[in-house]
Amino acid sequence: MTNDRRPLIWHLYPALLLVALLALLAVSWLAVTSVRGFYVQQVEEDLAARAYLLQAKIVELLPVAAQSRDQAGAAVVPPPPAVGAGGTLAALRAYCREAGRGAGTRITVVAPDGLVLADSEQSPEEMENHGGRPEIIAALAGNQGSDMRFSASVLYDTMYVAIPLQRDGAVVGVLRTAIPLTAVDEALAEIQRRLAASGLLIALLVVVAAWFVARRLSRPLEEMRAGAERFAAGDFAGRIAEQGAAELAALARAMNRMAGQLDRRLKTIDNQRNQLQAVFCSMADGVLTVDEQERVVELNQAGAELLAVDAEKIRGQNIRVALRNSGLQQLVSQVLRAGEPVEGEFTLLDQRGRELFCRARGARLAELTDGGSGAVLVISDVTRLRRLENLRRDFVANVSHELKTPITSIEGFAETLLDGALEEPDEARRFTAIILQQSRRLHAIVEDLLALSRLEQEGGRPAVPLQELPLLETIRAAVQICAHRARERGMPVAIESPENLRAPINPALLEQAVVNLVDNAVKYAPEGSPITIGAEEDAAEVRIMVRDQGPGIPAAALPRLFERFYRVDKGRSARMGGTGLGLAIVKHIAQAHGGRVDVTSQPGQGSVFTLHLPKKPAVSRSPNETLTEG
Ligand SMILES: Nc1ncnc2c1ncn2[C@@H]1O[C@H](COP(=O)(O)OP(=O)(O)OP(=O)(O)O)[C@@H](O)[C@H]1O
Ligand SMILES: [Mg+2]
16 A cells, blocks of 8 residues: 555545445345345245135135046046036136135145146136145145246246145145235335435445545644644744544654754754855865766865865856866865875966966865765965065075185185295285175175164164154255265266155164165166156155166066076176175165065166155054065
């Protein structure tokens, strides 16, 4: 019955109907048989009574020598009427006909040899010998006999009762009364009709009863179904009414308990998911999850920004389509194949075409989607770290290199002196002068490095002490320092500045910055070309510009110009005694003033270095950044 989808009523109705009808059938069968038995008995008694009523008259009318001797013939001609103690055959026959009509009963008189002597409905000549009929045999034996059988003459079930006709204690014939059972059967048919009608009524009643029972059973079931559907849809607000039969109420209770637990668990899961989602979204690192087929399942905000994709758009896409980065694709495949966590690096190009270094750590996820596994990758942008590492490495290499040159030369000349050059005063003087020069250079480098590191330290602290002072004095002092070399190279230095410009400055540092800029102009611009130092102001800042007509700086070199030890033309700068620290110092001094330095330059057209000094400086640079970025 597991696949029987009929409504409940159709399960109940046939069974109920069958039981009711079987009961009805049993009752009808019992009723019909007993009623028929009763009727038949009644009819039999009735027939016997009539026979006994007629008995005396018939015996009187029965001719004495009534029995025929001829037992062989079927239709025996009755013997001629005998006259004697009895009556005549004709009188007997007439009486039988009359009495039969009057009583509505067939009356037959049979001789002891079975020959029919008289019959109320048929002529005895046409009737066969009745000696073999069971009721006749019984009556001839002196008893009352009866039988019920189909009568060929009336074409109906007929009841026969026969009694012996006795004269002087001897059986001289048999009187038989008979009546067709039509009346009985009619009465029975009536009973059956009524039973059929009540059967129909019962079937109807059973429908109603089955409907009520089915409804009583199915209503709680229906409510439970609706409740279960609500639960399945995640609506745990309502509960199922615990009603109906004990089993149904228990089922409803169990379902309510289940719903309660489901509700609690789902809420817990929800909370956990929200927490995870919050962590996932707020992570600074990118988090990428993929399924077994390398399709994107989830990518957080940081990841989307890093990989420059729209997380919503690429969800469900294969990473080979969604993230066009072979390094990352290989990593994902590797994670999916490997059982244990995998680490690797790859590079990306950001929107501006700069190379980004990424490090990713990946692990397999056993149950990512329904039944499917996948992988999760945490991607960090290590570009800055990389750059800082490179800077440090370069810095150390550069410092060593810069120190090595003067040290080697000092070492070399000192050895030469010791090897005998001391004896030749001219040589000795020349070599000692070189040693002194190289020592000064070493000194200068160390001084510069110290100045830088001082600036870095101060940059992060409560700022370098600044005073509101006129700029022109400081600019003039700086130019004064460079004047000698400029004169040597025949380069006029002009100052174009309003007299009364003031700004919060540290005069010693600012002087150093301007000296470095002017020194560069003197060094790198051709002999005789003019140098201008301008100053101007607006509402927010004061600007000092150092302009030359030198070779300019190629665009490719501009981004790195202010890095420590960076030189555009290494050989040339070195020849001029440059270490590449000058502009780095200028940059730090500008920052110590809360400002900045920039340069506009085109090769062959000279350069303009501008110091921007804010009137209300807010120094907010962290020492870490200054330490490493030149
Ligand atoms: N006015 C300029 N015109 C052309 N190139 C310049 C100019 N100023 C600086 N440069 C280039 O920038 C580089 C860096 O300059 P920076 O002042 O930092 O170092 P340097 O002059 O080589 O050494 P120093 O530490 O003695 O100043 C120089 O080597 C030079 O190639
Ligand atoms: Mg310089």
